[in-house]
Amino acid sequence: xxxxxxxxxxxxxxxxxxxxxxxxxxxxxxxxxxxxxxxxxxxxxxxxxxxxxxxxxxxxxxxxxxxxxxxxxxxxxxxxxxxxxxxxxxxxxxxxxxxxxxxxxxxxxxxxxxxxxxxxxxxxxxxxxxxxxxxxxxxxxxxxxxxxxxxxxxxxxxxxxxxxxxxxxxxxxxxxxxxxxxxxxxxxxxxxxxxxxxxxxxxxxxxxxxxxxxxxxxxxxxxxxxxxxxxxxxxxxxxxxxxxxxxxxxxxxxxxxxxxxxxxxxxxxxxxxxxxxxxxxxxxxxxxxxx
Amino acid sequence: xxxxxxxxxxxxxxxxxxxxxxxxxxxxxxxxxxxxxxxxxxxxxxxxxxxxxxxxxxxxxxxxxxxxxxxxxxxxxxxxxxxxxxxxxxxxxxxxxxxxxxxxxxxxxxxxxxxxxxxxxxxxxxxxxxxxxxxxxxxxxxxxxxxxxxxxxxxxxxxxxxxxxxxxxxxxxxxxxxxxxxxxxxxxxxxxxxxxxxxxxxxxxxxxxxxxxxxxxxxxxxxxxxxxxxxxxxxxxxxxxxxxxxxxxxxxxxxxxxxxxxxxxxxxxxxxxxxxxxxxxxxxxxxxxxxxxxxxxxxxxxxxxxxxxxxxxxxxxxxxxxxxxxxxxxxxxxxxxxxxxxxxxxxxxxxxxxxxxxxxxxxxxxxxxxxxxxxxxxxxxxxxxxxxxxxxxxxxxxxxxxxxxxxxxxxxxx
Numbered sequence: 001x002x003x004x005x006x007x008x009x010x011x012x013x014x015x016x017x018x019x020x021x022x023x024x025x026x027x028x029x030x031x032x033x034x035x036x037x038x039x040x041x042x043x044x045x046x047x048x049x050x051x052x053x054x055x056x057x058x059x060x061x062x063x064x065x066x067x068x069x070x071x072x073x074x075x076x077x078x079x080x081x082x083x084x085x086x087x088x089x090x091x092x093x094x095x096x097x098x099x100x101x102x103x104x105x106x107x108x109x110x111x112x113x114x115x116x117x118x119x120x121x122x123x124x125x126x127x128x129x130x131x132x133x134x135x136x137x138x139x140x141x142x143x144x145x146x147x148x149x150x151x152x153x154x155x156x157x158x159x160x161x162x163x164x165x166x167x168x169x170x171x172x173x174x175x176x177x178x179x180x181x182x183x184x185x186x187x188x189x190x191x192x193x194x195x196x197x198x199x200x201x202x203x204x205x206x207x208x209x210x211x212x213x214x215x216x217x218x219x220x221x222x223x224x225x226x227x228x229x230x231x232x233x234x235x236x237x238x239x240x241x242x243x244x245x246x247x248x249x250x251x252x253x254x255x256x257x258x259x260x261x262x263x264x265x266x267x268x269x270x271x272x273x274x275x276x277x278x279x280x281x282x283x284x285x286x287x288x289x290x291x
Numbered sequence: 292x293x294x295x296x297x298x299x300x301x302x303x304x305x306x307x308x309x310x311x312x313x314x315x316x317x318x319x320x321x322x323x324x325x326x327x328x329x330x331x332x333x334x335x336x337x338x339x340x341x342x343x344x345x346x347x348x349x350x351x352x353x354x355x356x357x358x359x360x361x362x363x364x365x366x367x368x369x370x371x372x373x374x375x376x377x378x379x380x381x382x383x384x385x386x387x388x389x390x391x392x393x394x395x396x397x398x399x400x401x402x403x404x405x406x407x408x409x410x411x412x413x414x415x416x417x418x419x420x421x422x423x424x425x426x427x428x429x430x431x432x433x434x435x436x437x438x439x440x441x442x443x444x445x446x447x448x449x450x451x452x453x454x455x456x457x458x459x460x461x462x463x464x465x466x467x468x469x470x471x472x473x474x475x476x477x478x479x480x481x482x483x484x485x486x487x488x489x490x491x492x493x494x495x496x497x498x499x500x501x502x503x504x505x506x507x508x509x510x511x512x513x514x515x516x517x518x519x520x521x522x523x524x525x526x527x528x529x530x531x532x533x534x535x536x537x538x539x540x541x542x543x544x545x546x547x548x549x550x551x552x553x554x555x556x557x558x559x560x561x562x563x564x565x566x567x568x569x570x571x572x573x574x575x576x577x578x579x580x581x582x583x584x585x586x587x588x589x590x591x592x593x594x595x596x597x598x599x600x601x602x603x604x605x606x607x608x609x610x611x612x613x614x615x616x617x618x619x620x621x622x623x624x625x626x627x628x629x630x631x632x633x634x635x636x637x638x639x640x641x642x643x644x645x646x647x648x649x650x651x652x653x654x655x656x657x658x659x660x661x662x663x664x665x666x667x668x669x670x671x672x673x674x675x676x677x678x679x680x681x682x683x684x685x686x687x688x689x690x691x692x693x694x695x696x697x698x699x700x701x702x703x704x705x
Contacts, residue, residue, distance in 0.1 A: 005517050012509050116334075116343040117596070118533065120562035122540075129543030137516060139509065139542050211537045212506055213530040213560055215340055221506060256510035261473075263510065264502045 004135050009253035015142045017249025018149040022204035023222055024229035024241050025156070026197030032173050032236035033193045034088050039099040040079075041201050041226065042219030043106030048072050048202025049209040049218060050114055053121040056209075061124045065206045073199030080194035085187070103219060111216040118215040145207050152200070153242065160238065169193060173236070228267055232274045234284020243282055325368040326361070326622060328353075328612075329387030331380055331408065332398040332423070332605070334373035337503050337529035341556040341601045342400055345423060346371050347594055348602030349398065352609035355589070362613045363620060371398075380404035384411040384419075394622040395419070397608050400529075400601060402426035402476035409438040418624045420612065422604045425552065426479040427694065430651045434701035436628060439652045441608050445476070447658050448571040449483040449551045450692045451682045455569050455660035456549060457491060461522055466496045468520035468546075470511060470535065472527045473500040480526045480551055496520055501527065508538045516544065525550035533560040540565040555676065556599040563666045563675055572659050574600045574640065575678055583640035597673045603640065611637040642681065643689060651701040655689045657681045 023045055030038045051068035052061075059067065083102070087095035127141045160166035172179050172186045179186055205218070212218070225248070233244030248267050255266035262269075274282060330349050333342040353369040361367060370387060374380035380399065387393040388411065396412055397420035399405040405424035412419035413435045421429060422441045425448065430440045443451075456462050467488060471477040481498065488495050497518040499511050515523055523546050525535055532553055539548050553570040576587045576597040586606060590598040598606070612627075614637065619626045631652070636644040645656035660679040669675060683691045693699075 005513070008513055009510055012513055016507060016509060115596075117340055117556060118530065118560035120560055120565075122562055122564045128541065137513065137542075141541050142509070211534075211541045213340075213533040213537075215530060215560070217335060217339060221504075253510045253513075257514070260499050260501075260511070260514075264505060 006254065006257055008136050009257045010250050011136065011138070012142075013250035013253030014246055015138075015146045015249070016253070017246035018146050019142075019204060019207065020225055020229050020248060021149060021153070021242060021245035022200050022207070023226045024233070024245055025153075025238075026200035027226050028230050028233070028236060028238070028241045029193055029200075030084075030197040031230070033169060033190055034084055035092065036084055036087060036095045036099070037092065037235075038084075038197070039096060039223070040102040040106060041099075041198070042221070042223040043103045044072050044075070044198040044219075045201040045205040045222050046110060046214075046216065046219035047075070047106070048205030049212075049214045050110060050119070050205075051202070052206035052209045053119045053214055056121045061121065061210070065203075068206045069199045069203040072202030073195040076195035076198040077191055079198065080191045084194060085190070088190075103223075107216050107219060114216070116216060118213045120214065121210050123210040141211065148203075148207070152203075156196070157238070165189070165192070225267070228271050230281075232271050232281055234278075234281025237281065237283040240281055240283030324365055326363070326365050326616075327368045327370065327391060327393045328609070329384065329391065329393035329396040330369060330371040330398040330605070331374040331383055331387075331396065331404075332371070332601075333375065333401055333404065335375055337531055338400045340530055340560065341423070341554045341599060342373075344556055344599035345398065345400065345601040345605040348590070348598060348604070348606035349609050351590055351593060351602075352606040352613075356609070356613050362616045363622070367609075367613075374399060374401070374404050374408075377401070377404045377407045381407035381411050384408040385415070388412070388415045388417050393417075395612065395624065395627070397612065398422055398605060399424055401474075402429060402479070403474050405429055406433060406475065409433065409435060412437045416624060418627050420608050422608045423601050424476070426476045427483060427699070428475060428479050430653045431694070431699045431701050434651055434703060436652075436703045437624065439631060439647055439654070441604050441654045443571075443573045443656070443658050444653065444694065445480040445483045445551070446486075446694045446698070447682075447692050449480070449487045451571040451658045451660045452549060452551055452569055453487045453491065454682060455679050456522075459569075461547070461549075462488075462491045462493045464492055464494075465521040466494050466519075467522050467524050468497040468515050468518050469495065469524045469526050470499050470501055470508075470515075472531060473502050476528055476552075477501075477526055484524065484526060484551055501531070503528070503531065505531065506534050508535050509542075512538065512542050512544070515546070516542075520546055522546060523548045526552060528552060529554075530557060530560065532557045536561040537565050554600055556601065558663075558675060559599075559673060563663070563669055563672070566663045566675070569660055569662050569679075572600060572661050572676070572678070573656075574603045575659065575661065575676055576603075576673070577676075577678070578640060580640050580642065582638050586640060607637075607639045611639070642685070645689075648690070648693070650696065650703070651699055653693060655693060657683075657689065658692065 027041045048068050052064050055064035055068055123141050127144055129140055131138045131140055169189050229244045229248055233240030251266050251270050256263040332345040333339055353367045357366045372383055395418050399421055400423035402424040405421045408419055418437050420439045425442050425445050427444045427446050471481045547568055549568040550570045558566055615627055615630050616622050619630050631647045632649040634646040634649055636646050639645045641657045643657055645654050648655050659681055661676040664675055664677050
């Protein structure tokens, strides 16, 4: 009996980890290509949630969860062209300051447009409730999220490994000068990666909008966990982030199962232990910009 | 660029420093035509949403008082800031009293922050009206002469909901599972709940303490299912209530979810399809009472939405404070304490008048349980709640729902 409940927590933790992955993966991708730690990432997450609530009342939840991340991804174009692009080769502290400032501006803008009071939307009836298989319980809605995350993960892996787009991006990460010497302009690729990254964050926001409080500071709230995931996985490592996200979800679930008081601390302890053994994170590589 | 000799600069600097040290009383005197009042409430964090309502409420009260000629013929100069957390709240409270020349303080929702402000107020011998904090301990073992408590305490919320649940046969012999906020307020609420459970033959079969920064409750919900309770009881605060209610609806458990604490702002945020069950409230904008109605009208006109209960409590607190200052013709804290300890009665927008109980400075007033309207009967997104019968019932004395002297270990030092 005990074992089954524990297993249930592990599975639930994997689902939750999948959700963290959406946000952390975008953060990691933008870091790998541009060397920028995007502190405004949470703002795109919040924007995704707000747009989703706003559109859900007009288009229905299903359409809204597709449209709002796409709309936010479009915002990634000016974000990359007019802001990030100036800082690829600059001191990292500058991009940290700029994106941090941007996060605050975005939060205030959301407050001005939608007000400080949370706005709300609901899960469609068909995804409410839980599925019970044998003795295991799954939230129907989180199973949907898990399915979508798995599909997206596969898609991104395919994009990066199997397409010419991916080859240029990977080459650009390793040797931007060499890619430039071959006559390939990296800038459109950068724009595309930033669009993908912020779009993923917005998708996370849209998915969580019906089951969390949609309020202006939600972006800042999610950034802590996204950073923990990226740091544990190793900045810039695709599979590192995947493993770290799932690990964080599972460790939290198990900790709450045995010792609820340590639930929130557990992920920081995990981060501490990982960094103690592998200072660059689980699969992190040497980061030349900072060394 | 003009280069000043070093000596001149030094002298100017010294003069500045001297003026800052000696000129302090002069600054206060120079602003004597205004009465400065300090207001603190959390605008960020898990209580930020209801805190912003509190700020709107107190600003409206100050504007109305000023438009009617102010207090003692002087305008109110309201300083309203984000208290953020207990440490910052104390620092800001101290600055408001010692440097900004605030004559009284009011505000706050977090019981933890309210406690630190109470201590600053006591040290400075200035009154502080704790408008939105509900922990019993603040008016119990932590009470002091300078602190007044305007919101209903946890014990009252537990009694209000508990009575309503008892009437539905949901208490006696039932198994309860509680989810509790892990800070002074939650601990305190759990204590009150336990007292209620043991007095009414209910069993508490599980309790989880939950850190205030938790936003995902799924691991806790799995534990709830493991325990198979009859009733799940939410002792959380702020937007944690909203998150829990939404995720509870997501999992679709058969066990009814009730709660001993809720603010209408968090109920609205949960959305009509998600919230169910019985909860307590201190005030709701549909109360049929002239004072309430005119407040709701003024607030809705100014801000385009109805007020939440924290908007109301900060609004009425500044109003009754103004009334007290006008009656005493003084802003002196000691005179105000004397006035309130005489148990002067105030119209706070409820059927019965309220008063501060002399021995623990608790604002004694009515409370209400509420249930949630079916979605198709709601007029608008704010028309969500159906108030139950007022507690205590109209023919029972108000104090019957408040902790007695034996239950409330408040000893005020002179």
